[in-house]
Amino acid sequence: MTIRLAWALGIAAVGAQIAYPLTTGSARDHVSVTVVVLLAAACTIHAAVTRGLRWSAGLLAVTAGGGLLVEAIGVATGLPFGAYSYASGRLGPSVAHVPLIIGLAWTAGAYPAWCAAERVARGRHGMRLLLAGVGLAGWDLYLDPQMVADGRWSWAPSFASLPGVPDIPLSNYLGWLLTALVMVAALDLVTELPARGYRRDALPFTLYLWTWLGSGLAHAVFLGLGASAVYGFAAMSLLGWPLLASLRGTTGGGEKARRAVPASF
DSSP, rough: OHHHHHHHHHHHHHHHHGGGOOOOOHHHHHHHHHHHHHHHHHHHHHHHHHHHHHHHHHHHHIIIIHHHHHHHHHHHTTTTOOOOOEEETSSSSSEEEEEEEHHHHHHHHHHHHHHHHHHTTOOOHHHHHHHHHHHHHHHHHHHHHHHTTTSSSEEOOHHHHHHEEEEHHHHHHHHHHHHHHHHHHHHHHHHHOOOGGGGHHHHHHHHHHHHHHHHHIIIIIIIIHHHHHHHHHHHHHHHHHHHHHHHHHHHHHHHHHHHSSTOOO
């Protein structure tokens, strides 16, 4: 496994995402599954190469396994996301009424947010966990409106929702934030090996920035989801802007750049 393979998978996922607005019906469902598989594979391979197999295994256990578990609880009880259900047969095989691909979607969202937060926090443990949780939860302000608009899952009617996004209850976003914070805390407990350097994390940085900026553009221009474009952009920017600032500081040249790059390089 190499960084090049992870990059190839990540680039393929971006290509599939670009094709998403051009598809409809079952073809769009297949594109969605393809995107998640490619992103999760890119993240898992990148984690294995840069942080080791134990770290990568912990990533999958916490995000894919934990994500599938919390979704199964959510579908069965309505906690913590509100009462919702998945459309039958739209996203591949299911367990406990939850498509298996949903667990991998948590991996695809969590890993870029984790790496970006690690970069921005620079050793401040509490800040890293908070930023990673917020970065992951912010992604849902894009994800759920897009998936609900395409009929892949739906909520029971609710009296409280964000303006312009009436079909998703506020409880969902609060549940996502809580789940994201617990997930990154669990990831922190079981995966203690450090990254081998910031330059090696260029792929997850790129994926986070692409999700933040590319999804905003797609929602606003191609998918007709203007409200979620605003909400998702604003939420993911809480980590996105600091990440961009940090990367600019590293690549700005001179003594400042040399101080920003770890000594392992």
